[in-house]
Amino acid sequence: MSSQLIFEAIGTHWVIDLYGEYTAEQVDLVYHKILERIAIFDKTYSRFRDDSVVSEMARTAGDYVLPDDAKELFAVYKKMYDVTHGLVTPLIGQVLVDAGYDAKYSLIQKKPLTKPLGWDEVFSYTAPQIHMRVPALLDFGAAGKGYCVDVVSQVIEGYGIHAYCVDAGGDMRHRHVAGPALTVGLEHPEDTTQVIGTVTLSNASLCGSAGNRRVWQNFHHVISPETLTSPQDILAVWVVADSTIVADALTTGLFFVSPDILRHHFTFEYVIIKSDYSCEKSDGFPGELFLEKR
Amino acid sequence: MDPIQPIKKSNTSLIAGIVGVVVIAGAVIFAVKNNQSNSQPVAVAPVDTTNTAPVTTPASSTTPADVAPTSKYKDGTYSADGYYSSPGGNDAVHVTLVLKNDIVTDATVTSGAGDGTSARYQAMFIGGYKAYVVGQDISTLNLTKVSGSSLTPRGFNDAVSKIKTQATA
Incomplete structure (x- = not known):
C-alpha cells in the first residue's frame, strides 16, 4: 500500500510516494503542509519571482533575516564555492539573467557578460542574518531544488513517515x-x-x-x-x-x-x-x- | 615482416610506454592489414617524448587526510606524438591519455592520418579501450522512474519553442 502525491511547484513536476497505509485525511494533511513549506522556500530563494527575499536583496543592500533552512543551504554553497575555487557560486545569478535565463525565460542575451564578484565582496552570512554589502542577485539553482527535496522530506518525516520517495523532476x-x-x-x-x-x-x-x-x-x-x-x-x-x-x-x-x-x-x-x-x-x-x- | 623497433626508453618512460602501446597496437593493425595486401614493412619511429605537464583541473586547496595513493603512475593527463609509416605514407598521431590509479580512463588521438584508411584504423584503435553509452527504449525496461528529462521546466520549453517560432518567422 502506498499513497502518491502529484503536483507542480517551483517550475517542476513532483511525485511523492508515501510507502505504508495512511488514511486520506492523513495524506491530505501532509500534502497541504508540503505545499505550504514549498511556498515559503520559493518565496525566500526564488530569483524567478519579484516578491522573493532574493529579489529584494538584488535591489537593496543591507541586512536580511533568513529562515533556519538557510544554514544548510549556505554551508553547502560555501563548501562548493571553496572546493571549486568559486566556479560554483550563488553569485552567478546576474550572469544567468544577462545571458537570458531570467524570470521571463527571454533566452536572449541582453548584454555582454561580466564576471561576478567574489563571495566575501558581496555578502556575509551569520545565521540567521545575511548582510549584503552591495545589492546582488543570488542564484541557488545549483542546489536549491535538491535542497527543496530535502526540506519536503523533513516535513514528511515530521509526521513520522520514514518510508517515502520525493521526486522533483528527476531529482529524488x-x-x-x-x-x-x-x-x-x-x-x-x-x-x-x-x-x-x-x-x-x-x-x-x-x-x-x-x-x-x-x-x-x-x-x-x-x-x-x-x-x-x-x-x-x-x-x-x-x-x-x-x-x-x-x-x-x-x-x-x-x-x-x-x-x-x-x-x-x-x-x-x-x-x-x-x-x-x-x-x-x-x-x-x-x-x-x-x-x-x- | 620486419620486427617492430623497440620504443626508445627515456626518463619519461611512462609516456613512452603508453604511447608505445598505442603505436605498437596501431602498427599491429597495419601489420595485419599488410599481410592481406602488399607486404610493405611497417616501421615505428621512436616516440617523441615531449612531456606536457600533467593537466589537472583546479587543484583543491585543502586535502584532508586522504588515503595515500598507491598507484604506480602519477594521475594526470599526458600527451605525446607518435609517428609511423603506413602504405598510405607517413602518418602521425597525437595521443592524449588520462591516467587515474594506473588506469587509462580517457584517451584522445588527434588523427594526423594522411589517408582515410589510417584514419579508420586509428578510430578503431581509440575505440578499443573507450566505451560509449547507448540508449535502450524505456518501454523495454522495467523502471520505477526516470531521471533526466523532467529536469526541463515546462516554461523553459515553451520559451524555446516560442523563440524558434520567432526565429523562423
Missing part, C-alpha cells in the same frame, strides 16, 4: 529501510524515449543534470563564472549521495571540477556522459550503463 530522495530499492532510468540526453543506464536507488538521493537541456544560443543552465560560457564537453551528469542538496550541488560541480577533487570533500557516486557519449563512472556507482565499444 528515497528512504525505505526495509523496502525494495527503486530502479531509476538515466534518460538519454538527446532522446527522451530512451535511457542509457539505470540506478538502483535505496536510502539515498539521486540528482541529474544535462547540459543539452535548457539550451539557448550558446548557453545551457550551467555557465562558468570564469569563462562566462557553458561547458560543452559534458552532456549529462548523475550523482548519488546521502542528501539531495549535496547530490544536486555536485552535478553542477562536476561540470567544472574533476570528480577526484570533489571526492576529497564529499562522499558520492557519479556518472558523467561526455559529448561523444564516452562515459566515466565511479566504481561504487549503484547502477549500470548500457555500453558498446566503437
Whole structure:
C-alpha cells in the first residue's frame, strides 16, 4: 500500500510516494503542509519571482533575516564555492539573467557578460542574518531544488513517515529501510524515449543534470563564472549521495571540477556522459550503463 | 615482416610506454592489414617524448587526510606524438591519455592520418579501450522512474519553442 502525491511547484513536476497505509485525511494533511513549506522556500530563494527575499536583496543592500533552512543551504554553497575555487557560486545569478535565463525565460542575451564578484565582496552570512554589502542577485539553482527535496522530506518525516520517495523532476530522495530499492532510468540526453543506464536507488538521493537541456544560443543552465560560457564537453551528469542538496550541488560541480577533487570533500557516486557519449563512472556507482565499444 | 623497433626508453618512460602501446597496437593493425595486401614493412619511429605537464583541473586547496595513493603512475593527463609509416605514407598521431590509479580512463588521438584508411584504423584503435553509452527504449525496461528529462521546466520549453517560432518567422 502506498499513497502518491502529484503536483507542480517551483517550475517542476513532483511525485511523492508515501510507502505504508495512511488514511486520506492523513495524506491530505501532509500534502497541504508540503505545499505550504514549498511556498515559503520559493518565496525566500526564488530569483524567478519579484516578491522573493532574493529579489529584494538584488535591489537593496543591507541586512536580511533568513529562515533556519538557510544554514544548510549556505554551508553547502560555501563548501562548493571553496572546493571549486568559486566556479560554483550563488553569485552567478546576474550572469544567468544577462545571458537570458531570467524570470521571463527571454533566452536572449541582453548584454555582454561580466564576471561576478567574489563571495566575501558581496555578502556575509551569520545565521540567521545575511548582510549584503552591495545589492546582488543570488542564484541557488545549483542546489536549491535538491535542497527543496530535502526540506519536503523533513516535513514528511515530521509526521513520522520514514518510508517515502520525493521526486522533483528527476531529482529524488528515497528512504525505505526495509523496502525494495527503486530502479531509476538515466534518460538519454538527446532522446527522451530512451535511457542509457539505470540506478538502483535505496536510502539515498539521486540528482541529474544535462547540459543539452535548457539550451539557448550558446548557453545551457550551467555557465562558468570564469569563462562566462557553458561547458560543452559534458552532456549529462548523475550523482548519488546521502542528501539531495549535496547530490544536486555536485552535478553542477562536476561540470567544472574533476570528480577526484570533489571526492576529497564529499562522499558520492557519479556518472558523467561526455559529448561523444564516452562515459566515466565511479566504481561504487549503484547502477549500470548500457555500453558498446566503437 | 620486419620486427617492430623497440620504443626508445627515456626518463619519461611512462609516456613512452603508453604511447608505445598505442603505436605498437596501431602498427599491429597495419601489420595485419599488410599481410592481406602488399607486404610493405611497417616501421615505428621512436616516440617523441615531449612531456606536457600533467593537466589537472583546479587543484583543491585543502586535502584532508586522504588515503595515500598507491598507484604506480602519477594521475594526470599526458600527451605525446607518435609517428609511423603506413602504405598510405607517413602518418602521425597525437595521443592524449588520462591516467587515474594506473588506469587509462580517457584517451584522445588527434588523427594526423594522411589517408582515410589510417584514419579508420586509428578510430578503431581509440575505440578499443573507450566505451560509449547507448540508449535502450524505456518501454523495454522495467523502471520505477526516470531521471533526466523532467529536469526541463515546462516554461523553459515553451520559451524555446516560442523563440524558434520567432526565429523562423
